[in-house]
Amino acid sequence: MSHYIGPDFLLENRYSKELYHDYAHSMPIIDYHNHLSPSQIANDVIFQNLTQAWIHGDHYKWRALRTLGIDEKFITGSASDKEKFLKWAYAVPFTMRNPLYHWTHLELQRYFQITDVLRPDNALAIYDEVGQKLQSPEYSYRSLLTHMNVAYLCTTEDPTDTLEDHGKIATANFKTKVSTAFRPDNAIHIDSTQFNSYLQQLSKVTGADISTYDQLCDALANRITYFHERGCRISDHGLPHLYSESSTESEIKSIFKKKIEGRTITQKEVRQYKCALLLFLSKKYHEYDWVQQFHLGALRNNNTRMYETLGPNTGWDSIGDWLQAERLSKFLNRLDSENALCKTIIYNLNPRDNEVMASMVGNFNDGSIKGKIQFGSGWWFLDQKEGMTNQINALSNIGLLSCFVGMLTDSRSVLSFPRHEYFRRILCNIFGKEIENGELPTDIKWIGKLIQDVCYHNARSYFNLEL
Template structure:
């Protein structure tokens, strides 16, 4: 059986001198607390601290990075136990699901998923042999036995991973009962929510009109008028802030914004609420609401995150059978300079607003995003995200964004994941890659080493706390 080992110099430069600088930069930051301000872990894990069910339910069934790769090689999601929309049966034997995963683990060679999973196997579960068909049962039995012990419950792992804060992401329709249970439990782990209003902002959302009715009920507002609808957002934002939220999160198809006269916005809302919105109306309404969200952020202090540029559920057959977020979202071209101008014309110079921009279109880093963030005081650049949450993606981001945007117009790293056990692995990759980039600048006499140490600390810890008001 092949040995599983994590090389201490992984991801560092091959050149010996530069590698030594990277090691020196990494040593004082590698154990800094993890701040995870944007993610999708389940708050019920921390509210009730129940054991995770089994290795397959924890590491395979919910992880679209994993089953996306397997699906691309002909492994149906049914075989992996992914739940269906209509509740029809899929595979239910977790050991059999794990065996399929082990048989296909070679597919992940060279991918960030392989790096994260190997870290989890070695560092969290203490496994010393590589996952392959012959070791599938060893892995399953080791992980399954660990999950039954108190040391592997969610709160214990939260503390073991040295997580200072983790943010989940909830819809305005969520009652946030799990967050209340966390607060009422007396546990000291800091788990906060983030306000994700897409279900009541995007007219293309399935059930949008019904969502509006429920939104009004929860907020105690009459959403038959535009004014009442805006008050409902203000009400729910206040409710989320009481649950610890410092941020809003917007997953729009594009970065389009609008700033309509009031009467035009009211007429647009009437069409949207009646279910009569055209495609153009839907885009215009999303754009108008981004500007309204910016106004509200200036008033209540919540910062904004915008991550456009994904063609959601590109595989309609898969979406119909298994629902959203099943690995069939694909990056598309994005545009920011013109699309953001209405919002920036109104609020781009206001010191009370912070808007963090993410992209899946790397071509915009040096052409649009770095110049925008390098000028407008409200803008910051989010880290490489989703498809680009990878060593090469991180390297490309720093190379393309730093020259114009600098380091201090970025916000460090966030993991944006449902895969709880991979969070420290992802942060470790980001810290190593930032140290590798800084080491090159030092080796080329473009940055002094004492300054590089300051930047490394800022990228790992300081910038994220400042940007997210933590």
């Protein structure tokens, strides 16, 4: 069986096809949140084989492999790259109806022109064919991005990062513009056992002592300035939920002092500290006219045994079920009340809360900026066909889809950019079906414009990009 994913994949009628092929397909990609390696971009890495480019670091694939009972040796362990790829090829036929099945074949086609369905009996031939291609400069890291028409991408860095690699990229002859997002989660998670050691790292980078809460704020403000001077205009936070606990200045200083002295702090004090520091940071973002992002709802590191063995971001996270609405409302309202609420994107991980988030952002869209507060695209466990459709429908029903800034990869792999195509096909099919059903007029030109806005123009305007 070959040519599984044809030109009209996911496009169910002539309107869907026209919208995708004539309007969405050729739009450049703006990927404003991902976890790509700036070092690999800066050095224009040549991958030695498909496993290095495709399987290393991909915890989506790792979870599927483990579910099939495949030993960790062939996932993150000591097996050779070829052995790991062959195990993935064995797994692929079992991933049907998981988005991995779609992504796998989109990626093989779009990057390597492999149209066969990946199976154990053709795995070695595909591994060898792609391995030969990857040795060519036409398949270097930057070339792969250029091939996918990526106009802009934004990686994600801790405040302690020097951004040296971003500086190298900026001076390289590279069409894609690359920036960074400021992610200070390590400074926020005061309940982490690594908090005090992280403060030492931050102190070393800033060259200043951090023994008080005020000094921490000064250090973070210093790093925000540093990032801004190097082109950063976006922040990001990965949190279970936002925080709304009230506190006094003296209480926060006392909580911080207790922590660095090794004394126990209560759960209430944890929440007070996190709320206070997030408010401080958000006000700084507003001063610099940044966009702030909040990825909410992940329950992380559930499997203690495996987390202690392999570390974070290795496939042990899931959807959390916290109540989001009231805390989110109070947090945004405190900033808005002080006229200190900058452009904000809220990402939801629990599908139960889609309508909650879609309605919440409307409370703070005050007419000052088009789409100022955004309900972000389906992410992580929800960046699949149903998850994207549900997010699009919730936003359409409660807000304005026409103002949406669209899709992002949120990925650690340079081969993940066909996810934008996946999103665009789903988006065009939603509109196409409603045209066919008579729910929307047959105004292809206008609807095509809206789709191009969602795919590209809205994000370009929202992030003030000069492309």
